[in-house]
Amino acid sequence: MNPRALRLAGGLLVMLFGVWVGLRVYSSSHAPKRAAVPIHSGGAPVAGVPVPAGAASPPTAGDFDTPFDLGVGTALAPGGQILPKIPERLPEFSLGDRTGKPTSIATWRGKSLIINFWATWCAPCRHEMPLLQSIRREWRDRNVEVVGIAVDYRDKVVAYADELKIAYPLLIGEDDALDVARAFGVDTPAFPFTVFTDQRGEVVALYVGEIHKTQADLILSVVQNLNQNRVQLPEARHLIAEGLRSLSTEQPT
Numbered sequence: 001m002n003p004r005a006l007r008l009a010g011g012l013l014v015m016l017f018g019v020w021v022g023l024r025v026y027s028s029s030h031a032p033k034r035a036a037v038p039i040h041s042g043g044a045p046v047a048g049v050p051v052p053a054g055a056a057s058p059p060t061a062g063d064f065d066t067p068f069d070l071g072v073g074t075a076l077a078p079g080g081q082i083l084p085k086i087p088e089r090l091p092e093f094s095l096g097d098r099t100g101k102p103t104s105i106a107t108w109r110g111k112s113l114i115i116n117f118w119a120t121w122c123a124p125c126r127h128e129m130p131l132l133q134s135i136r137r138e139w140r141d142r143n144v145e146v147v148g149i150a151v152d153y154r155d156k157v158v159a160y161a162d163e164l165k166i167a168y169p170l171l172i173g174e175d176d177a178l179d180v181a182r183a184f185g186v187d188t189p190a191f192p193f194t195v196f197t198d199q200r201g202e203v204v205a206l207y208v209g210e211i212h213k214t215q216a217d218l219i220l221s222v223v224q225n226l227n228q229n230r231v232q233l234p235e236a237r238h239l240i241a242e243g244l245r246s247l248s249t250e251q252p253t
Contacts, residue, residue, distance in 0.1 A: 002065045057103075088233075090201040091183040095149065095171035100157050103171055105147070112144045112223050115195040117181055119152045122191040126212035129164060135167050135216055142224065143199060145169070151177040151191070198226045202233050205240050218243045 090113070094104045116132055118125035125135055136146040146168040150157040157172050173180070181187075184206060185238075196205040196219050204226060205219045218242050226236045 010114040017197065049223060078229065086206055087183065087203055088196075090197050090203060091180070093180045093183060095173045095177055096181065098154075098161065098170055098172070100154065103169075105171075108169075109146060109201065110143070112139075112142075112199050112220075112227060113195070113197045114144065114146045114220075115149060115197070116146065116192060117149045117151060117177075117186075117194070118192045119150060120156045125192040126164075128192060128210045128212075129166065131211070131213060131216070135220075137215075137218055139220060143227075147171065149173070149177055149180060151181065158227075171184050196216070196220070196223055198223050198233075198236075200227075202226075204233065204236055207244075214247055215244060218247065 090105060092104070092106065094102045097103045101105045105113075114132070114135065115129075116125075118129075120126075132146050132148070136144070144195065148168060150172045151168060152172070153174070154172050157170065161170055171177070180183065181193075184203070186193060186206075186208075190208050191212060193201065193206065193208045194211050195203060196207070198204055204223050207215065207219070222231070222236050222239050222243070225231045231239065
């Protein structure tokens with residue numbers, strides 16, 4: 001190839017490289033920015049456990065790595081996608097109870113609710129059940145009720161509940177229970193997760209992972225202040241988020 005042809009080929013390569021760099025810079029500068037929304041996870045469910053048909057595979061502990069700030073009102077699912085906005089109020093829904101009778105969540109209207117989503121195949125769910133039983137006994141006189149929502153087969157749930165002598169109310173479903181989880185903005189269920197509401201039905205907190213007594217007591221104390229009109233919902237959510245962050249740095253969960 002003669003020198004003139006070489007110079008032309010070299011110039012063409014330089015021009016093409018410049019166009020490629022320009023396109024990369026443009027696409028980077030115009031790419032949509034993902035909001036950095038923190039999530040609180042007290043510990044994710046173990047992986048590798050059986051999952052019933054229609055249920056999502058449980059995330060691993062690495063899927064959640066930052067505190068959940070409910071003041072923002074949104075959450076991130078495993079993989080980083082932004083979930084729908086967490087509802088301000090408790091959604092209306094009905095699921096079958098232990099006998100299969102359709103039961104509305106409105107059955108407990110006027111109470112502060114601890115709504116715990118779980119499944120029989122979830123190890124952290126089993127670990128926290130004695131605590132939920134204890135919390136119910138301790139807080140029941142203050143108009144607090146625990147409601148378990150099992151995303152699992154009815155026969156397995158009933159047998160397991162009888163074995164553990166679970167005293168708090170249970171609602172049970174498969175795809176319909178997953179729909180309820182989605183109503184709380186959780187499209188990819190990370191079991192267990194727990195929703196806390198006040199007596200007015202406002203969603204005050206959503207805690208992903210196995211909850212422990214220190215976290216539960218913190219959230220319920222703020223809920224009680226909300227019930228007594230000592231704080232408003234945005235402040236309550238902020239206090240819970242800050243309190244959970246503080247607990248996570250002070251002691252292991």
